[in-house]
Amino acid sequence: MVETDLKDRIWRHADRVEVGEIPFGTEIPGFTLVRCREETRIEPTLYKPLACVVLQGAKESFLGEAPVRFSAGQTLIVSLDIPTVSRIVGASPDAPYIAMALELDLSMMRSLAAELSDTGPGSEHLLQEQSVAIAAGDTDPNLLDAMERLFNLIGRPSDQRVLLPLILREIHFRLLSAGHGAMLRRLMLRDSHVSRIARAVSKIRSDIAAPIRIAELSQLAGMSPSSFHEHFKSVTAKTPLQFQKDIRLQEARSRLIGGAGSVTEIAFTVGYESPTQFSREYARKFGVSPRADRQGAS
Template sequence: MVPDDLVRDVFEFVQTNGEMGEACPTGIDGFIAISNTQTTECSATFYEPIMCLVLQGAKEAHARNRVVRYSAGDTLIVSHAVALEAAVIQASPQHPYTALALHLDMSILRSMADEIGGLEENSVAGHSVDADVSDRALIDAVSRLFRLSRDPVEAKALAPLVLREIHFRLLRAGHGRMLRQLLRQDSPASRISKAIAVLRSDFRESIAVADLAAFAGMSPSAFHEHFKAVTATTPLQYQKDLRLLEARQLLLSGGVSVAGAAYDVGYESPTQFSREFSRKFGASPSDIKSRAGAVVV
Protein backbone atom coordinates (compact mmCIF):
# COMPACT_ATOMS: atom_id res chain seq x y z
CA MET A 1 0.00 0.00 0.00
CA VAL A 2 1.23 3.49 -0.86
CA PRO A 3 1.81 5.65 2.25
CA ASP A 4 -0.62 8.59 2.50
CA ASP A 5 2.17 11.02 3.37
CA LEU A 6 4.02 10.12 0.16
CA VAL A 7 0.91 10.88 -1.92
CA ARG A 8 0.50 14.22 -0.14
CA ASP A 9 4.16 15.20 -0.42
CA VAL A 10 4.42 14.38 -4.13
CA PHE A 11 1.22 16.28 -4.92
CA GLU A 12 2.41 19.31 -2.94
CA PHE A 13 5.78 19.11 -4.69
CA VAL A 14 4.11 19.31 -8.11
CA GLN A 15 1.85 22.14 -6.91
CA THR A 16 4.89 24.13 -5.81
CA ASN A 17 7.39 23.29 -8.53
CA GLY A 18 5.42 22.40 -11.66
CA GLU A 19 2.10 22.36 -13.45
CA MET A 20 -0.78 19.93 -13.17
CA GLY A 21 -0.65 17.34 -15.95
CA GLU A 22 2.98 17.99 -16.82
CA ALA A 23 6.16 16.16 -15.86
CA CYS A 24 7.83 17.87 -12.92
CA PRO A 25 11.59 17.19 -12.59
CA THR A 26 12.70 16.20 -9.09
CA GLY A 27 16.36 17.12 -9.41
CA ILE A 28 17.46 13.52 -9.96
CA ASP A 29 18.12 12.89 -13.64
CA GLY A 30 15.22 11.06 -15.29
CA PHE A 31 13.08 10.99 -12.13
CA ILE A 32 9.85 12.97 -12.36
CA ALA A 33 6.66 13.62 -10.39
CA ILE A 34 3.25 13.90 -12.04
CA SER A 35 -0.12 14.98 -10.75
CA ASN A 36 -3.45 15.90 -12.28
CA THR A 37 -6.68 17.00 -10.62
CA GLN A 38 -8.86 15.92 -13.55
CA THR A 39 -9.25 13.08 -15.98
CA THR A 40 -7.97 13.50 -19.52
CA GLU A 41 -8.97 12.39 -22.98
CA CYS A 42 -7.03 9.56 -24.56
CA SER A 43 -4.24 11.08 -26.66
CA ALA A 44 -1.30 9.77 -28.64
CA THR A 45 2.09 10.09 -27.03
CA PHE A 46 5.54 8.53 -27.15
CA TYR A 47 6.87 6.58 -24.19
CA GLU A 48 10.57 6.12 -23.62
CA PRO A 49 11.62 3.07 -21.57
CA ILE A 50 10.22 4.04 -18.18
CA MET A 51 8.66 2.86 -14.95
CA CYS A 52 5.74 4.65 -13.36
CA LEU A 53 4.55 4.02 -9.82
CA VAL A 54 0.98 5.26 -9.37
CA LEU A 55 0.42 6.69 -5.92
CA GLN A 56 -3.22 7.73 -6.35
CA GLY A 57 -5.81 7.63 -9.13
CA ALA A 58 -5.55 5.58 -12.29
CA LYS A 59 -4.43 5.74 -15.90
CA GLU A 60 -4.82 3.66 -19.07
CA ALA A 61 -2.38 3.03 -21.90
CA HIS A 62 -3.65 1.70 -25.23
CA ALA A 63 -1.12 -0.29 -27.26
CA ARG A 64 -3.37 -0.99 -30.27
CA ASN A 65 -4.31 -4.56 -29.38
CA ARG A 66 -4.04 -4.20 -25.58
CA VAL A 67 -5.32 -1.88 -22.89
CA VAL A 68 -3.12 -1.62 -19.80
CA ARG A 69 -4.77 -0.12 -16.73
CA TYR A 70 -2.67 0.89 -13.75
CA SER A 71 -3.91 2.41 -10.52
CA ALA A 72 -2.73 3.23 -6.99
CA GLY A 73 -0.01 0.81 -5.91
CA ASP A 74 0.65 -0.47 -9.45
CA THR A 75 3.84 -0.05 -11.43
CA LEU A 76 3.86 0.41 -15.19
CA ILE A 77 6.96 -0.89 -16.96
CA VAL A 78 7.72 0.19 -20.54
CA SER A 79 10.78 -1.70 -21.81
CA HIS A 80 11.03 -0.25 -25.34
CA ALA A 81 10.35 3.15 -26.88
CA VAL A 82 6.79 2.88 -28.18
CA ALA A 83 3.92 5.06 -29.35
CA LEU A 84 0.83 4.72 -27.17
CA GLU A 85 -2.47 6.38 -26.50
CA ALA A 86 -2.91 7.19 -22.83
CA ALA A 87 -5.43 8.86 -20.53
CA VAL A 88 -5.87 9.64 -16.86
CA ILE A 89 -9.12 7.83 -16.03
CA GLN A 90 -9.38 8.46 -12.28
CA ALA A 91 -8.63 11.87 -10.79
CA SER A 92 -10.39 14.68 -8.95
CA PRO A 93 -9.43 17.81 -6.98
CA GLN A 94 -10.01 15.82 -3.79
CA HIS A 95 -8.06 12.76 -4.98
CA PRO A 96 -5.70 13.86 -7.77
CA TYR A 97 -3.91 11.38 -9.98
CA THR A 98 -0.37 11.31 -8.58
CA ALA A 99 2.64 9.28 -9.68
CA LEU A 100 6.42 9.03 -9.69
CA ALA A 101 8.17 7.97 -12.89
CA LEU A 102 11.75 7.01 -13.68
CA HIS A 103 13.33 6.75 -17.12
CA LEU A 104 15.08 3.39 -17.26
CA ASP A 105 18.84 3.23 -17.66
CA MET A 106 19.76 0.27 -19.87
CA SER A 107 23.37 0.38 -18.73
CA ILE A 108 22.27 -0.14 -15.12
CA LEU A 109 19.96 -2.97 -16.16
CA ARG A 110 22.63 -4.76 -18.17
CA SER A 111 25.18 -4.37 -15.38
CA MET A 112 22.95 -6.68 -13.33
CA ALA A 113 22.98 -9.58 -15.75
CA ASP A 114 24.98 -11.79 -13.38
CA GLU A 115 22.75 -11.04 -10.37
CA ILE A 116 19.56 -11.67 -12.34
CA GLY A 117 20.85 -14.55 -14.46
CA GLY A 118 19.48 -17.17 -12.12
CA LEU A 119 15.85 -16.12 -12.53
CA GLU A 120 13.81 -18.71 -14.36
CA GLU A 121 12.07 -17.68 -17.56
CA ASN A 122 9.05 -19.48 -18.91
CA SER A 123 7.91 -19.63 -22.51
CA VAL A 124 5.75 -16.50 -22.24
CA ALA A 125 7.42 -13.69 -24.15
CA GLY A 126 6.18 -10.82 -21.99
CA HIS A 127 5.00 -7.38 -23.07
CA SER A 128 6.91 -4.17 -23.69
CA VAL A 129 4.10 -2.30 -21.89
CA ASP A 130 2.81 -3.98 -18.76
CA ALA A 131 1.59 -3.18 -15.26
CA ASP A 132 1.08 -5.07 -12.03
CA VAL A 133 0.81 -4.54 -8.29
CA SER A 134 4.07 -3.24 -6.82
CA ASP A 135 5.68 -5.10 -3.97
CA ARG A 136 6.43 -3.23 -0.76
CA ALA A 137 10.19 -3.17 -1.39
CA LEU A 138 9.78 -1.38 -4.75
CA ILE A 139 7.39 1.20 -3.28
CA ASP A 140 9.85 1.79 -0.45
CA ALA A 141 12.79 2.25 -2.85
CA VAL A 142 10.90 4.75 -5.04
CA SER A 143 9.74 6.61 -1.93
CA ARG A 144 13.33 6.84 -0.65
CA LEU A 145 14.49 8.18 -4.00
CA PHE A 146 11.88 10.93 -3.81
CA ARG A 147 12.93 11.83 -0.27
CA LEU A 148 16.58 11.91 -1.35
CA SER A 149 15.74 14.24 -4.23
CA ARG A 150 14.79 16.91 -1.71
CA ASP A 151 18.38 17.06 -0.39
CA PRO A 152 21.04 17.61 -3.11
CA VAL A 153 23.88 16.48 -0.85
CA GLU A 154 22.21 13.18 0.07
CA ALA A 155 21.01 12.70 -3.50
CA LYS A 156 24.54 12.99 -4.88
CA ALA A 157 25.87 10.39 -2.44
CA LEU A 158 22.98 7.95 -2.18
CA ALA A 159 20.74 8.25 -5.25
CA PRO A 160 22.99 6.02 -7.43
CA LEU A 161 22.54 3.20 -4.91
CA VAL A 162 18.76 3.58 -4.77
CA LEU A 163 18.53 3.86 -8.56
CA ARG A 164 20.37 0.57 -8.85
CA GLU A 165 18.03 -0.99 -6.30
CA ILE A 166 14.94 0.18 -8.22
CA HIS A 167 16.27 -1.28 -11.48
CA PHE A 168 17.06 -4.53 -9.66
CA ARG A 169 13.53 -4.77 -8.24
CA LEU A 170 11.97 -4.05 -11.64
CA LEU A 171 14.03 -6.86 -13.14
CA ARG A 172 12.73 -9.21 -10.46
CA ALA A 173 9.11 -8.15 -10.89
CA GLY A 174 6.69 -10.57 -12.52
CA HIS A 175 5.94 -8.04 -15.25
CA GLY A 176 9.64 -7.28 -15.74
CA ARG A 177 10.04 -10.25 -18.06
CA MET A 178 10.78 -8.10 -21.13
CA LEU A 179 13.42 -6.18 -19.18
CA ARG A 180 15.09 -9.48 -18.28
CA GLN A 181 15.11 -10.46 -21.94
CA LEU A 182 16.95 -7.22 -22.74
CA LEU A 183 19.85 -8.45 -20.63
CA ARG A 184 20.71 -10.94 -23.37
CA GLN A 185 22.30 -9.21 -26.34
CA ASP A 186 21.15 -11.94 -28.74
CA SER A 187 17.52 -12.01 -27.59
CA PRO A 188 14.73 -10.82 -29.93
CA ALA A 189 13.97 -8.06 -27.41
CA SER A 190 17.52 -6.72 -27.70
CA ARG A 191 17.62 -7.04 -31.48
CA ILE A 192 14.35 -5.15 -31.85
CA SER A 193 15.62 -2.49 -29.45
CA LYS A 194 18.57 -1.90 -31.79
CA ALA A 195 16.27 -1.61 -34.79
CA ILE A 196 14.08 0.87 -32.90
CA ALA A 197 17.16 3.01 -32.25
CA VAL A 198 17.83 3.14 -36.00
CA LEU A 199 14.24 4.05 -36.79
CA ARG A 200 14.24 6.81 -34.21
CA SER A 201 17.48 8.35 -35.43
CA ASP A 202 16.54 8.13 -39.12
CA PHE A 203 12.75 8.45 -39.01
CA ARG A 204 12.77 11.20 -41.65
CA GLU A 205 14.46 8.91 -44.19
CA SER A 206 12.97 6.06 -46.18
CA ILE A 207 14.17 2.81 -44.64
CA ALA A 208 13.72 -0.64 -46.16
CA VAL A 209 12.38 -3.19 -43.69
CA ALA A 210 14.78 -5.76 -45.16
CA ASP A 211 17.69 -3.50 -44.21
CA LEU A 212 16.37 -3.14 -40.66
CA ALA A 213 15.99 -6.89 -40.42
CA ALA A 214 19.57 -7.39 -41.59
CA PHE A 215 20.80 -4.84 -39.05
CA ALA A 216 18.95 -6.73 -36.32
CA GLY A 217 20.41 -10.04 -37.52
CA MET A 218 17.03 -11.56 -38.38
CA SER A 219 15.24 -12.83 -41.42
CA PRO A 220 12.58 -10.39 -42.70
CA SER A 221 9.75 -12.65 -41.55
CA ALA A 222 11.19 -13.19 -38.07
CA PHE A 223 11.98 -9.49 -37.74
CA HIS A 224 8.43 -8.48 -38.67
CA GLU A 225 6.98 -11.00 -36.21
CA HIS A 226 9.18 -9.94 -33.29
CA PHE A 227 8.89 -6.22 -34.05
CA LYS A 228 5.10 -6.43 -33.93
CA ALA A 229 5.23 -8.52 -30.75
CA VAL A 230 7.33 -5.84 -29.02
CA THR A 231 5.77 -2.65 -30.38
CA ALA A 232 2.24 -3.84 -31.31
CA THR A 233 2.77 -2.35 -34.76
CA THR A 234 4.79 -2.75 -37.95
CA PRO A 235 8.14 -1.04 -38.62
CA LEU A 236 6.60 1.26 -41.24
CA GLN A 237 3.68 2.21 -38.99
CA TYR A 238 6.14 2.81 -36.14
CA GLN A 239 8.09 5.21 -38.36
CA LYS A 240 4.85 6.92 -39.38
CA ASP A 241 3.89 7.37 -35.72
CA LEU A 242 7.28 8.94 -35.01
CA ARG A 243 6.84 11.37 -37.90
CA LEU A 244 3.32 12.37 -36.94
CA LEU A 245 4.09 12.84 -33.25
CA GLU A 246 7.12 14.97 -34.11
CA ALA A 247 5.02 17.01 -36.54
CA ARG A 248 2.41 17.64 -33.86
CA GLN A 249 5.11 18.97 -31.55
CA LEU A 250 6.40 21.25 -34.28
CA LEU A 251 2.92 22.63 -34.95
CA LEU A 252 2.20 23.16 -31.27
CA SER A 253 5.48 24.99 -30.78
CA GLY A 254 4.49 27.48 -33.49
CA GLY A 255 6.68 29.09 -36.14
CA VAL A 256 6.22 26.38 -38.77
CA SER A 257 3.61 25.98 -41.48
CA VAL A 258 1.65 22.78 -42.06
CA ALA A 259 3.64 22.11 -45.23
CA GLY A 260 6.86 22.94 -43.41
CA ALA A 261 6.07 20.43 -40.68
CA ALA A 262 5.25 17.79 -43.30
CA TYR A 263 8.54 18.23 -45.13
CA ASP A 264 10.54 18.51 -41.90
CA VAL A 265 9.44 15.06 -40.67
CA GLY A 266 10.00 13.33 -44.01
CA TYR A 267 6.73 13.58 -45.94
CA GLU A 268 6.96 14.42 -49.64
CA SER A 269 3.27 15.23 -49.96
CA PRO A 270 1.56 17.73 -47.60
CA THR A 271 -1.79 16.32 -48.72
CA GLN A 272 -0.86 12.81 -47.64
CA PHE A 273 0.56 14.23 -44.42
CA SER A 274 -2.66 16.08 -43.61
CA ARG A 275 -4.75 12.99 -44.31
CA GLU A 276 -2.67 10.70 -42.10
CA PHE A 277 -2.31 13.35 -39.39
CA SER A 278 -6.09 13.86 -39.17
CA ARG A 279 -6.67 10.11 -39.06
CA LYS A 280 -4.26 9.68 -36.14
CA PHE A 281 -5.14 12.69 -34.00
CA GLY A 282 -8.78 13.30 -34.94
CA ALA A 283 -7.94 16.89 -35.85
CA SER A 284 -6.33 18.49 -38.88
CA PRO A 285 -2.79 19.92 -38.78
CA SER A 286 -4.32 23.40 -39.16
CA ASP A 287 -6.50 22.83 -36.09
CA ILE A 288 -3.50 21.70 -34.06
CA LYS A 289 -1.45 24.65 -35.28
CA SER A 290 -4.17 27.03 -34.09
CA ARG A 291 -3.53 25.73 -30.54
CA ALA A 292 0.13 26.76 -30.63
CA GLY A 293 1.07 28.34 -27.34
CA ALA A 294 -1.82 26.71 -25.47
CA VAL A 295 -1.13 24.53 -22.47
CA VAL A 296 -1.40 20.88 -23.50
CA VAL A 297 -1.74 18.24 -20.77
Protein backbone atom coordinates in the same frame (compact mmCIF):
# COMPACT_ATOMS: atom_id res chain seq x y z
CA MET B 1 1.21 -0.58 1.06
CA VAL B 2 0.88 2.88 -0.44
CA GLU B 3 1.79 5.54 2.12
CA THR B 4 -0.73 8.36 2.50
CA ASP B 5 2.10 10.60 3.67
CA LEU B 6 3.92 10.20 0.33
CA LYS B 7 0.78 11.09 -1.63
CA ASP B 8 0.27 14.18 0.53
CA ARG B 9 3.86 15.28 0.08
CA ILE B 10 3.64 14.94 -3.72
CA TRP B 11 0.39 16.95 -3.61
CA ARG B 12 2.09 19.72 -1.59
CA HIS B 13 5.11 19.67 -3.88
CA ALA B 14 2.84 20.06 -6.92
CA ASP B 15 1.23 23.08 -5.25
CA ARG B 16 4.63 24.63 -4.49
CA VAL B 17 5.84 24.37 -8.08
CA GLU B 18 2.41 25.54 -9.35
CA VAL B 19 1.78 22.84 -11.93
CA GLY B 20 -1.48 22.04 -13.63
CA GLU B 21 -2.88 18.66 -14.60
CA ILE B 22 0.13 17.46 -16.60
CA PRO B 23 3.25 15.47 -15.66
CA PHE B 24 6.00 17.73 -14.36
CA GLY B 25 9.73 17.15 -14.13
CA THR B 26 12.06 17.51 -11.19
CA GLU B 27 15.72 18.45 -10.92
CA ILE B 28 16.47 14.72 -10.87
CA PRO B 29 16.99 13.80 -14.56
CA GLY B 30 14.25 11.55 -15.90
CA PHE B 31 12.19 11.67 -12.68
CA THR B 32 8.64 12.93 -13.25
CA LEU B 33 5.66 13.40 -10.96
CA VAL B 34 1.99 13.43 -11.87
CA ARG B 35 -1.00 14.87 -10.06
CA CYS B 36 -4.13 15.02 -12.17
CA ARG B 37 -7.52 15.87 -10.63
CA GLU B 38 -9.67 14.80 -13.55
CA GLU B 39 -10.03 11.92 -15.96
CA THR B 40 -8.63 12.59 -19.42
CA ARG B 41 -9.54 11.66 -22.97
CA ILE B 42 -7.41 9.25 -24.98
CA GLU B 43 -4.25 11.00 -26.15
CA PRO B 44 -1.41 9.72 -28.35
CA THR B 45 1.70 9.17 -26.26
CA LEU B 46 5.29 8.34 -27.08
CA TYR B 47 6.68 6.31 -24.20
CA LYS B 48 10.38 5.99 -23.55
CA PRO B 49 11.63 3.07 -21.46
CA LEU B 50 10.28 3.91 -18.02
CA ALA B 51 8.67 2.75 -14.81
CA CYS B 52 5.56 4.44 -13.45
CA VAL B 53 4.55 3.77 -9.85
CA VAL B 54 0.90 4.67 -9.21
CA LEU B 55 0.00 5.86 -5.71
CA GLN B 56 -3.63 6.83 -6.32
CA GLY B 57 -6.14 6.60 -9.14
CA ALA B 58 -5.73 4.67 -12.39
CA LYS B 59 -4.48 5.05 -15.94
CA GLU B 60 -4.90 3.02 -19.11
CA SER B 61 -2.51 2.62 -22.01
CA PHE B 62 -2.95 0.53 -25.12
CA LEU B 63 -0.57 -1.86 -26.83
CA GLY B 64 -2.27 -2.03 -30.18
CA GLU B 65 -5.91 -2.72 -29.34
CA ALA B 66 -5.13 -4.34 -25.99
CA PRO B 67 -5.64 -2.11 -22.92
CA VAL B 68 -3.06 -2.16 -20.13
CA ARG B 69 -4.64 -0.76 -16.96
CA PHE B 70 -2.52 0.18 -13.96
CA SER B 71 -3.84 1.60 -10.70
CA ALA B 72 -2.88 2.38 -7.10
CA GLY B 73 -0.40 -0.16 -5.81
CA GLN B 74 0.81 -1.10 -9.29
CA THR B 75 3.77 -0.25 -11.49
CA LEU B 76 3.82 0.09 -15.27
CA ILE B 77 7.04 -0.97 -16.99
CA VAL B 78 7.79 0.17 -20.55
CA SER B 79 10.84 -1.54 -22.05
CA LEU B 80 11.14 0.16 -25.47
CA ASP B 81 10.41 3.45 -27.19
CA ILE B 82 6.81 2.81 -28.11
CA PRO B 83 4.04 4.99 -29.61
CA THR B 84 0.71 4.33 -27.95
CA VAL B 85 -2.43 6.04 -26.68
CA SER B 86 -3.33 6.48 -23.03
CA ARG B 87 -5.80 8.12 -20.68
CA ILE B 88 -6.33 8.65 -16.96
CA VAL B 89 -9.41 6.66 -15.96
CA GLY B 90 -9.40 7.15 -12.18
CA ALA B 91 -9.15 10.72 -10.89
CA SER B 92 -11.25 13.37 -9.15
CA PRO B 93 -10.61 16.68 -7.34
CA ASP B 94 -10.71 14.89 -3.97
CA ALA B 95 -8.81 11.79 -5.11
CA PRO B 96 -6.48 12.75 -7.97
CA TYR B 97 -4.32 10.45 -10.00
CA ILE B 98 -0.88 10.56 -8.35
CA ALA B 99 2.16 8.77 -9.74
CA MET B 100 5.96 8.83 -9.94
CA ALA B 101 7.74 7.95 -13.19
CA LEU B 102 11.40 7.32 -13.90
CA GLU B 103 13.04 6.95 -17.31
CA LEU B 104 15.13 3.80 -17.43
CA ASP B 105 18.87 3.67 -18.07
CA LEU B 106 19.32 0.57 -20.22
CA SER B 107 23.09 0.74 -19.81
CA MET B 108 22.61 0.45 -16.06
CA MET B 109 20.21 -2.42 -16.66
CA ARG B 110 22.87 -4.26 -18.62
CA SER B 111 25.45 -3.78 -15.89
CA LEU B 112 23.01 -5.35 -13.42
CA ALA B 113 21.91 -8.25 -15.62
CA ALA B 114 24.72 -10.56 -14.50
CA GLU B 115 23.85 -9.96 -10.84
CA LEU B 116 20.24 -10.90 -11.55
CA SER B 117 21.24 -14.29 -12.94
CA ASP B 118 21.27 -15.82 -9.46
CA THR B 119 17.87 -14.43 -8.48
CA GLY B 120 15.75 -14.32 -11.65
CA PRO B 121 14.47 -16.87 -14.15
CA GLY B 122 17.02 -18.68 -16.29
CA SER B 123 17.67 -17.79 -19.92
CA GLU B 124 15.83 -20.85 -21.16
CA HIS B 125 12.63 -19.74 -19.42
CA LEU B 126 13.02 -16.14 -20.54
CA LEU B 127 13.30 -17.13 -24.17
CA GLN B 128 9.82 -18.66 -23.89
CA GLU B 129 8.14 -15.75 -22.11
CA GLN B 130 5.59 -13.57 -23.84
CA SER B 131 7.03 -10.54 -25.67
CA VAL B 132 5.23 -7.32 -24.79
CA ALA B 133 6.72 -3.83 -24.60
CA ILE B 134 4.31 -2.65 -21.87
CA ALA B 135 3.33 -4.55 -18.73
CA ALA B 136 1.76 -3.72 -15.36
CA GLY B 137 1.93 -5.56 -12.06
CA ASP B 138 1.85 -5.13 -8.30
CA THR B 139 4.48 -2.78 -6.88
CA ASP B 140 7.15 -4.47 -4.81
CA PRO B 141 7.32 -2.74 -1.37
CA ASN B 142 11.11 -2.51 -1.82
CA LEU B 143 10.63 -0.68 -5.12
CA LEU B 144 8.13 1.71 -3.54
CA ASP B 145 10.57 2.40 -0.72
CA ALA B 146 13.37 3.19 -3.20
CA MET B 147 11.11 5.47 -5.25
CA GLU B 148 10.09 7.32 -2.10
CA ARG B 149 13.75 7.82 -1.22
CA LEU B 150 14.27 9.17 -4.74
CA PHE B 151 11.44 11.67 -4.18
CA ASN B 152 13.04 12.65 -0.86
CA LEU B 153 16.18 13.78 -2.72
CA ILE B 154 14.31 16.66 -4.40
CA GLY B 155 15.75 19.95 -3.17
CA ARG B 156 18.71 18.24 -1.48
CA PRO B 157 21.68 18.58 -3.88
CA SER B 158 24.28 17.36 -1.38
CA ASP B 159 22.31 14.17 -0.77
CA GLN B 160 21.84 13.73 -4.50
CA ARG B 161 25.57 13.73 -5.17
CA VAL B 162 26.10 10.82 -2.80
CA LEU B 163 22.84 8.88 -2.75
CA LEU B 164 21.31 9.34 -6.21
CA PRO B 165 23.54 6.80 -8.03
CA LEU B 166 22.88 4.20 -5.32
CA ILE B 167 19.10 4.69 -5.33
CA LEU B 168 18.89 4.62 -9.13
CA ARG B 169 20.87 1.40 -9.21
CA GLU B 170 18.55 -0.15 -6.63
CA ILE B 171 15.43 0.90 -8.53
CA HIS B 172 16.74 -0.63 -11.75
CA PHE B 173 17.58 -3.85 -9.92
CA ARG B 174 14.09 -4.00 -8.38
CA LEU B 175 12.50 -3.58 -11.80
CA LEU B 176 14.66 -6.28 -13.34
CA SER B 177 13.61 -8.57 -10.47
CA ALA B 178 9.90 -7.74 -10.75
CA GLY B 179 7.44 -10.43 -11.75
CA HIS B 180 6.26 -8.32 -14.69
CA GLY B 181 9.82 -7.25 -15.57
CA ALA B 182 10.31 -10.21 -17.91
CA MET B 183 10.57 -7.94 -20.96
CA LEU B 184 13.49 -6.09 -19.36
CA ARG B 185 15.22 -9.36 -18.57
CA ARG B 186 14.68 -10.58 -22.12
CA LEU B 187 16.06 -7.29 -23.43
CA MET B 188 19.32 -7.99 -21.63
CA LEU B 189 19.77 -11.29 -23.52
CA ARG B 190 21.71 -10.38 -26.65
CA ASP B 191 20.22 -13.12 -28.81
CA SER B 192 16.61 -12.88 -27.64
CA HIS B 193 13.97 -11.83 -30.14
CA VAL B 194 13.25 -8.77 -28.00
CA SER B 195 16.82 -7.48 -28.05
CA ARG B 196 16.95 -8.01 -31.81
CA ILE B 197 13.73 -6.08 -32.35
CA ALA B 198 15.06 -3.38 -30.00
CA ARG B 199 17.97 -2.84 -32.39
CA ALA B 200 15.52 -2.29 -35.25
CA VAL B 201 13.42 0.09 -33.13
CA SER B 202 16.56 2.08 -32.29
CA LYS B 203 17.41 2.30 -35.98
CA ILE B 204 13.94 3.61 -36.87
CA ARG B 205 14.03 6.12 -33.98
CA SER B 206 17.52 7.38 -34.85
CA ASP B 207 16.53 8.45 -38.36
CA ILE B 208 12.79 8.82 -38.62
CA ALA B 209 13.02 10.61 -41.98
CA ALA B 210 14.66 7.63 -43.71
CA PRO B 211 12.35 5.27 -45.60
CA ILE B 212 11.72 1.85 -44.09
CA ARG B 213 13.91 -0.84 -45.63
CA ILE B 214 12.71 -4.19 -44.33
CA ALA B 215 15.71 -6.05 -45.75
CA GLU B 216 18.09 -3.78 -43.84
CA LEU B 217 16.09 -3.94 -40.59
CA SER B 218 15.66 -7.70 -40.72
CA GLN B 219 19.39 -8.10 -41.37
CA LEU B 220 20.14 -5.84 -38.38
CA ALA B 221 17.84 -8.02 -36.28
CA GLY B 222 19.40 -11.22 -37.62
CA MET B 223 16.05 -12.52 -38.87
CA SER B 224 14.39 -13.38 -42.13
CA PRO B 225 11.99 -10.67 -43.35
CA SER B 226 8.92 -12.77 -42.50
CA SER B 227 10.23 -13.64 -39.03
CA PHE B 228 11.17 -9.99 -38.46
CA HIS B 229 7.63 -8.83 -39.31
CA GLU B 230 6.13 -11.41 -36.96
CA HIS B 231 8.34 -10.59 -33.98
CA PHE B 232 8.24 -6.83 -34.54
CA LYS B 233 4.46 -6.87 -34.34
CA SER B 234 4.41 -9.21 -31.33
CA VAL B 235 6.60 -6.74 -29.40
CA THR B 236 5.20 -3.38 -30.58
CA ALA B 237 1.67 -4.39 -31.72
CA LYS B 238 2.43 -2.54 -34.97
CA THR B 239 4.01 -3.26 -38.32
CA PRO B 240 7.31 -1.44 -38.95
CA LEU B 241 5.54 1.00 -41.29
CA GLN B 242 2.80 1.75 -38.74
CA PHE B 243 5.42 2.16 -36.05
CA GLN B 244 7.42 4.63 -38.12
CA LYS B 245 4.33 6.62 -39.05
CA ASP B 246 3.34 7.02 -35.41
CA ILE B 247 6.90 7.98 -34.43
CA ARG B 248 7.02 10.58 -37.22
CA LEU B 249 3.71 12.12 -36.25
CA GLN B 250 4.57 12.24 -32.54
CA GLU B 251 7.90 13.90 -33.30
CA ALA B 252 6.20 16.36 -35.65
CA ARG B 253 3.69 17.29 -32.96
CA SER B 254 6.46 17.89 -30.44
CA ARG B 255 8.25 20.17 -32.89
CA LEU B 256 5.08 22.02 -33.86
CA ILE B 257 4.10 22.74 -30.26
CA GLY B 258 7.69 23.81 -29.57
CA GLY B 259 7.67 26.22 -32.53
CA ALA B 260 10.49 24.45 -34.36
CA GLY B 261 9.76 25.57 -37.93
CA SER B 262 6.78 25.86 -40.24
CA VAL B 263 4.31 23.05 -40.85
CA THR B 264 5.87 22.34 -44.25
CA GLU B 265 9.43 22.38 -42.87
CA ILE B 266 8.52 19.97 -40.09
CA ALA B 267 6.69 17.68 -42.51
CA PHE B 268 9.85 17.35 -44.61
CA THR B 269 12.08 17.03 -41.54
CA VAL B 270 10.24 13.96 -40.23
CA GLY B 271 10.23 12.27 -43.64
CA TYR B 272 7.04 13.30 -45.45
CA GLU B 273 7.41 14.15 -49.14
CA SER B 274 3.95 15.74 -49.32
CA PRO B 275 2.81 18.42 -46.81
CA THR B 276 -0.76 17.65 -47.85
CA GLN B 277 -0.40 13.99 -46.92
CA PHE B 278 1.29 15.02 -43.67
CA SER B 279 -1.59 17.32 -42.72
CA ARG B 280 -4.17 14.68 -43.59
CA GLU B 281 -2.46 11.96 -41.51
CA TYR B 282 -1.76 14.39 -38.66
CA ALA B 283 -5.42 15.37 -38.44
CA ARG B 284 -6.48 11.72 -38.54
CA LYS B 285 -4.06 10.90 -35.70
CA PHE B 286 -4.62 13.90 -33.39
CA GLY B 287 -8.09 15.08 -34.38
CA VAL B 288 -6.87 18.55 -35.34
CA SER B 289 -4.82 20.03 -38.19
CA PRO B 290 -1.13 20.82 -37.63
CA ARG B 291 -1.74 24.58 -37.85
CA ALA B 292 -4.67 24.47 -35.45
CA ASP B 293 -2.65 22.35 -33.03
CA ARG B 294 0.18 24.88 -33.06
CA GLN B 295 -2.21 27.79 -32.54
CA GLY B 296 -3.88 26.00 -29.63
CA ALA B 297 -0.53 25.49 -27.90
CA SER B 298 0.58 29.12 -28.23
